[in-house]
Amino acid sequence: MKAVYERPRVLKDVATHYCPGCTHGIAHRILAEVIDELGIQGNTVGVASVGCSVFAYNYIDVDFQQAAHGRAPAVATGIKRVVPDTIVFTYQGDGDLASIGAAEVLHAAVRGENITVIFINNAIYGMTGGQMAPTTLEGMRTTTTPLGRQPAIQGYPLRVSELLATVDGAAYIARCSLHNAANIAKAKASIKKAFETQIQKKGFSLVELLSSCPTNWGVPPLEALKWIEEKMIPVFPLGEFKVKEGDAR
Amino acid sequence: MKMSATNHSVNSGVKILAEVVLMKGNEAVAEAAIRAGCRYFFGYPITPQNEIPEYMARRLPEVGGVYVQAESEVAAINMVYGAGGAGGRVLISSSSPGISLMQEGISYLCGSEIPCVIVNMMRGGPGLGGIQPSQSDYFQATKGGGHGDYRLIVYGPSSIQEMVDIMFRAFAVAEKYRNPVMILGDGMLGQMMEPVSFPDETPPPDPRSKPWATTGNRGGKSRLLSSIILDPEGLDAHNWRLQEKYRRAEKEEVMWDMEKADDAEWFLVAYGTMARVCRAAMTMARSEGIKVGLIRPITLWPFPKQAFEAVLPRAKGFLCVEMSTGQMVEDVRLSVEGRAPVYFYGRTGGAVPVPKGVLKRIRDMVSGKTPSITDYYDRVAGGERK
Numbered sequence: 001m002k003a004v005y006e007r008p009r010v011l012k013d014v015a016t017h018y019c020p021g022c023t024h025g026i027a028h029r030i031l032a033e034v035i036d037e038l039g040i041q042g043n044t045v046g047v048a049s050v051g052c053s054v055f056a057y058n059y060i061d062v063d064f065q066q067a068a069h070g071r072a073p074a075v076a077t078g079i080k081r082v083v084p085d086t087i088v089f090t091y092q093g094d095g096d097l098a099s100i101g102a103a104e105v106l107h108a109a110v111r112g113e114n115i116t117v118i119f120i121n122n123a124i125y126g127m128t129g130g131q132m133a134p135t136t137l138e139g140m141r142t143t144t145t146p147l148g149r150q151p152a153i154q155g156y157p158l159r160v161s162e163l164l165a166t167v168d169g170a171a172y173i174a175r176c177s178l179h180n181a182a183n184i185a186k187a188k189a190s191i192k193k194a195f196e197t198q199i200q201k202k203g204f205s206l207v208e209l210l211s212s213c214p215t216n217w218g219v220p221p222l223e224a225l226k227w228i229e230e231k232m233i234p235v236f237p238l239g240e241f242k243v244k245e246g247d248a249r
Numbered sequence: 250m251k252m253s254a255t256n257h258s259v260n261s262g263v264k265i266l267a268e269v270v271l272m273k274g275n276e277a278v279a280e281a282a283i284r285a286g287c288r289y290f291f292g293y294p295i296t297p298q299n300e301i302p303e304y305m306a307r308r309l310p311e312v313g314g315v316y317v318q319a320e321s322e323v324a325a326i327n328m329v330y331g332a333g334g335a336g337g338r339v340l341i342s343s344s345s346p347g348i349s350l351m352q353e354g355i356s357y358l359c360g361s362e363i364p365c366v367i368v369n370m371m372r373g374g375p376g377l378g379g380i381q382p383s384q385s386d387y388f389q390a391t392k393g394g395g396h397g398d399y400r401l402i403v404y405g406p407s408s409i410q411e412m413v414d415i416m417f418r419a420f421a422v423a424e425k426y427r428n429p430v431m432i433l434g435d436g437m438l439g440q441m442m443e444p445v446s447f448p449d450e451t452p453p454p455d456p457r458s459k460p461w462a463t464t465g466n467r468g469g470k471s472r473l474l475s476s477i478i479l480d481p482e483g484l485d486a487h488n489w490r491l492q493e494k495y496r497r498a499e500k501e502e503v504m505w506d507m508e509k510a511d512d513a514e515w516f517l518v519a520y521g522t523m524a525r526v527c528r529a530a531m532t533m534a535r536s537e538g539i540k541v542g543l544i545r546p547i548t549l550w551p552f553p554k555q556a557f558e559a560v561l562p563r564a565k566g567f568l569c570v571e572m573s574t575g576q577m578v579e580d581v582r583l584s585v586e587g588r589a590p591v592y593f594y595g596r597t598g599g600a601v602p603v604p605k606g607v608l609k610r611i612r613d614m615v616s617g618k619t620p621s622i623t624d625y626y627d628r629v630a631g632g633e634r635k
């Protein structure tokens with residue numbers, strides 16, 4: 001009998017601490033599948049960031065460093081420069097990457113740092129309890145925008161993928177969504193492309209994953225997935241924003 | 250020993266630098282690091298230490314190393330975290346305001362037990378302050394400028410040769426304890442030139458030779474470098490384990506120097522550039538018949554309390570001289586524990602106490618005219634700084 005679906009080897013056989021309905025589990029799984037398929041488990045180092053995914057190393061069985069808030073791309077830079085043949089990725093949320101770590105991710109791209117960034121965009125700070133993120137939508141209620149995000153006061157959501165696509169050092173930039181099976185399959189394909197970009201030494205790669213946070217959005221899981229499709233995608237359109245063709249640098 | 254006006258700004262090679270050369274402090278520090286096996290440097294410009302990153306940018310590629318100019322000191326220290334965690338021998342340098350920005354990263358390096366060497370060529374603060382030499386980061390370096398119960402092993406060299414020698418020791422100690430080590434210099438030591446010779450070269454370590462380094466698990470057990478422990482019992486245990494390491498450093502790493510201590514009754518206490526000024530003042534005082542000695546801490550943490558025990562039975566007083574408003578003097582007082590009077594003289598902001606100024610304070614101390622530390626500040630306010 002042929003197994004058609006099983007736990008990826010790199011995904012540890014443990015329960016996660018993520019809330020029911022959270023898409024971190026899906027993101028972990030497709031990342032693990034990609035690492036398995038590329039056969040790079042023994043030669044990969046992950047950088048965990050600050051946020052709900054701070055314990056990613058408990059679930060993904062590769063060497064890991066845990067970074068200070070926002071600094072994962074700088075930490076990944078240090079690792080990659082010492083062991084350049086090792087595959088290095090960061091896994092960061094939107095508070096970590098787009099707010100406190102905006103400089104680090106931007107300049108990792110500027111340097112064409114040959115690392116891969118998995119960027120979870122759920123439009124909110126999860127671990128700290130649902131505060132406004134740079135990616136919070138207009139009108140969206142959070143614990144620090146109790147009346148909804150008002151552009152006149154809190155500004156507009158930041159589109160990270162579009163911004164980084166303007167940087168010459170960025171080799172692969174894509175935004176995908178985890179709200180249904182078809183999009184999850186596309187997300188996995190993009191993550192694989194991002195890692196291949198790194199393996200081919202083409203430069204900086206990032207995959208933004210539109211994700212749900214039922215707990216802090218205050219909606220049931222299924223409704224949260226629908227909310228991604230109906231509310232987030234119009235603001236954060238899906239697609240590949242940068243695909244560097246040709247040879248390695 | 251032969252003096253040589255070697256041009257060290259080009260790749261001058263081992264043979265030439267093995268002899269005595271005249272070299273700027275910042276450049277000597279950089280060259281010493283490379284010779285001590287450092288192959289990774291993450292820099293950000295700030296005066297008065299710019300020659301260190303500039304030298305590294307030029308020299309590291311020649312020896313197969315990597316120089317990265319970071320987008321900020323915040324990013325730079327986190328690159329050090331990544332590189333040190335991947336088993337690289339890493340140096341970082343900055344000056345006071347930049348070192349302030351690195352405090353978060355330093356706390357994480359200590360928490361995750363990642364070795365590296367940090368050079369602070371101190372300038373005057375607070376805030377943007379000035380660019381002239383100062384010693385006002387002593388508290389930050391020795392008492393923990395970042396959050397949490399951690400310690401840096403801190404060296405306060407007083408000559409370029411000593412900075413070079415300590416660089417070799419610093420990397421060895423950092424890796425022995427898996428802890429950051431700081432070399433606390435100042436703008437004077439960074440900018441001055443002195444003859445210097447370099448110890449024999451140490452080869453860089455293979456990152457994969459360190460069992461804890463994250464270089465890919467190669468099919469074995471995955472390694473983790475982290476400072477997050479949410480369980481209170483677990484974090485408490487982690488902290489006490491770190492403390493055991495620090496206690497061991499207190500026993501094994503403490504360094505100091507004593508000069509003319511054998512017959513001394515009065516003691517100057519100073520480190521770094523100020524120790525040199527005090528040495529001149531000591532000679533002047535001795536020519537007047539005042540029996541003055543010098544205690545020069547070389548490790549600022551662990552602080553050499555032992556040096557004071559040795560001389561306390563005959564010490565009539567200690568005069569601590571610093572380019573600050575009085576920071577190390579607190580450790581002097583903690584070491585003396587009220588068993589002899591402790592006096593202080595200091596200037597700040599790039600104003601450096603001169604030998605004549607120190608001599609005046611020695612005379613005052615001996616004649617009983619020196620005010621208590623509290624009064625001292627009143628006198629400063631009254632304009633008696635020089």
